[in-house]
Amino acid sequence: MIFAYNPKHVSDTLMVITADDKSMKQATERKGNIARLTTEDGRVIGWNFFDISNEMTIEGVGQVQLTDEQFAQLNELVQKAGFEDVLEKDNTPKFVVGLVKTCVPHEDSDHLSVTEIEVDNGEVLQIVCGAANIRKGLKVVVAKPGAMMPDGLLIWPGELRGVESFGMVCSAKELNLANAPMKRGILELPQDAVVGSAFAIGQ
Incomplete structure (x- = not known):
């Protein structure tokens, strides 16, 4: 699982990449400030958390690391948005x-x-x-x-x-x-x- 954040050149969006998406058509389902990216066969390949600075302060630019507390907060945001998925962190x-x-x-x-x-x-x-x-x-x-x-x-x-x-x-x-x-x-x-x-x- 890759966490990427670049507010200056992209936006105030935390991108969570969970799998390779090369050469695959993607579908996006957005609920509130959270979007889930999936392949045609339903495999989840990533998440976008928009306006993330309203929820937490992320240190660094590019590939970033989240604390266990921040990761738990992401799962809370996913659940509150209405998704049933649970993100699993790889340390x-x-x-x-x-x-x-x-x-x-x-x-x-x-x-x-x-x-x-x-x-x-x-x-x-x-x-x-x-x-x-x-x-x-x-x-x-x-x-x-x-x-x-x-x-x-x-x-x-x-x-x-x-x-x-x-x-x-x-x-x-x-x-x-x-x-x-x-x-x-x-x-x-x-x-x-x-x-x-x-x-x-x-x-």
């Missing part, structure tokens, strides 16, 4: 330290690699990566499905040249880190970086 970090367990060339590309990356407690994600410096044994920053990059890009499972990919291996520039090197390539972390630990990105 797991979406930017984490990963360990590249395997790295092989993509069979249908001269620059892509297919990797298996451990991200936490034995969980391994297959990720297709185009960086020249990706290799087995490297510690990297992984944007897991459900992450929002500093530039607004949303990370969801997908395919690259016919191979499934469940995340993104990030460069320092993509993470908007201070003094990010201009050279191309993913960010290489120290070997003592803890696999699965959260990684703080720039905004």
Whole structure:
């Protein structure tokens, strides 16, 4: 679940993104200051909370974090508006330290690699990566499905040249880190970086 808020460039609207909506027709049902976005088959993919500053103060711009109290308040607003849905919060970090367990060339590309990356407690994600410096044994920053990059890009499972990919291996520039090197390539972390630990990105 992604929370996005940008009152200066969008509006005083909290956008809650719950699933990938690419290449899907959307339906919108609005009740008061709340709109529910669904696919044609009825799957909920997001919510818009309009004039949200009348209800709560949100810190930050872009992808934002809500307190447990604010999240509970969103559910109260949903119920009061007449929706029967219950929002379920996911507190797991979406930017984490990963360990590249395997790295092989993509069979249908001269620059892509297919990797298996451990991200936490034995969980391994297959990720297709185009960086020249990706290799087995490297510690990297992984944007897991459900992450929002500093530039607004949303990370969801997908395919690259016919191979499934469940995340993104990030460069320092993509993470908007201070003094990010201009050279191309993913960010290489120290070997003592803890696999699965959260990684703080720039905004």
